[in-house]
Amino acid sequence: MEEAQTAQKVSALASIESWLSEARPDLPTPCYIYSPSAVVANYRGLKNALQTPLVMSLKACPCIELQARAAHIFRDGVEVCSIGELSRAVGLPGEIFLNTPAIDRNLMEAALSARVTIVLDNISQFRMLADLRTSYETKPVMIRLNTSAINQASKPLRQGKPADHFGFDFDGALSVLRSAACCGIEVRGIHVYRGSYSFGGNAVEAAKATSAVVQELERSRGARFETINLGGGFPDDWSVLDGVFRPYRAAARDYFSGGQVIHESGRALFSSAGYFAVSVVNTKVLNDRLYIVCDGGLPQNFLLAGTEAFVRRLSKAHFMPLGAQERLPLTAQATLVGPTCSPRDVIGFLPAGTSQPISGDVCVLPNCGAYNFAYSMPTFLSSAPARQFVLATG
DSSP: OHHHHHHHHHHHHHHHHHHHHHHTTSOOSSEEEEOHHHHHHHHHHHHHHHTSOEEEEGGGOOOHHHHHHHGGGOTTOEEEOSHHHHHHHTTSSSOEEEOOSOOOHHHHHHHHHTTOEEEEOSHHHHHHHHHHTTTSOOOOEEEEEOHHHHHTTOHHHHTTOOOOOOSBOHHHHHHHHHHHHHHTOOEEEEEEOOOTTOOSTTHHHHHHHHHHHHHHHHHHHTSOOSEEEOOOOOOTTGGGOHHHHHHHHHHHHHHTTTSEEEEEESHHHHGGGEEEEEEEEEEEEETTEEEEEESOSTTTOTTTTTTTOSSOOOEEOEEEOSSSOOOOBOSSOEEEEOSSSOTTOEEEEEOTTSBOOOTTOEEEESSOSSSTTTTOOTTGGGOOOOEEEEOSOO
16 A cells, blocks of 8 residues: 555656646745545545545545545545535535534534535534424434543543543433434434544554444444444555554454444545645755745645644655756755744755755645645735645646
8 A cells, every 4th residue: 555655646746847847937836736646546545445435524625626626536425514615515426424513503404405414413413403303304313422432441542542522422422312212313323533643553442442332322222323434533644554454444344243334534535645835935054054945834834834743743845946957965954944933934854965955946845735725824924825736637
């Protein structure tokens, strides 16, 4: 799996370099560049690794053109979290799942009208649905379980796992299942999500603990669930986890033999399919270190600056020089910085041996396809949002 993903990145970078050579000198950096074929390859690879249906999480990458070019692959469904995302997803193939703790009456009615599968997060949503069920034809719903319900079933999972505010605890899930049975609302299944980057060495233990909780809920209501959504939490470099996927597939198959298991992902599908391109404004030497000042940074790509990371891991940039003139190589690593006054506006590096950069050169940073555009704050310094471009091929 890892070799295939590496080859895809090489192909995408070659396509980007070709596109940039044609786009200059009018390239409006900073900008994002996306590869639809990389999204398709990631989807197929991850789905094959899981051997289950795979739902796409729309919030990871809101680029409409990219979604349209890759739409044919998302036949297992799409997860949305707002009325804006719902309006975008209506034209995509596959089932739509609405999953957010903030469903108001307007969003609930829109979801019911669009025949969306609602993932209930709290008792207020259930009561709203119960009030509206006589006015709309309701599809079977899903119940979201809080991670505490799963962690309580496994001592290893309880250690060091922070609490979150999503879904029902175990007693709340029991209560809403009873209420649903009383008023005729069909519950199709259970949704579990343990958080970003949660898929790893404890994946089998998490499946086992989830199975124990699901079976207890099934015994209580006297019926099996049709669908179990085990969430995702897959990292950007999911393809290196082949040793985790093999036992996890077997565990998911054995522990949930009575219902259909599905997964969802956004980051693993889009991250490696997106690149952030910036132009060099100038360079400076400070305390014997070379800094490359770029026209984009923290305002357009907040995640890349790593302001929320405990340990910062700067990205190695792919260097695309302006012109073909020969230059001396860098004798030491150079640091890429953005245009703001924040000392945290550090976005990447060029390694020693790279040609010395000059004004107008372009640096392309990888793994910027998931959440990077959406999480940014372009109003800082009255900056303009980064443009988004989608490769026709590559």
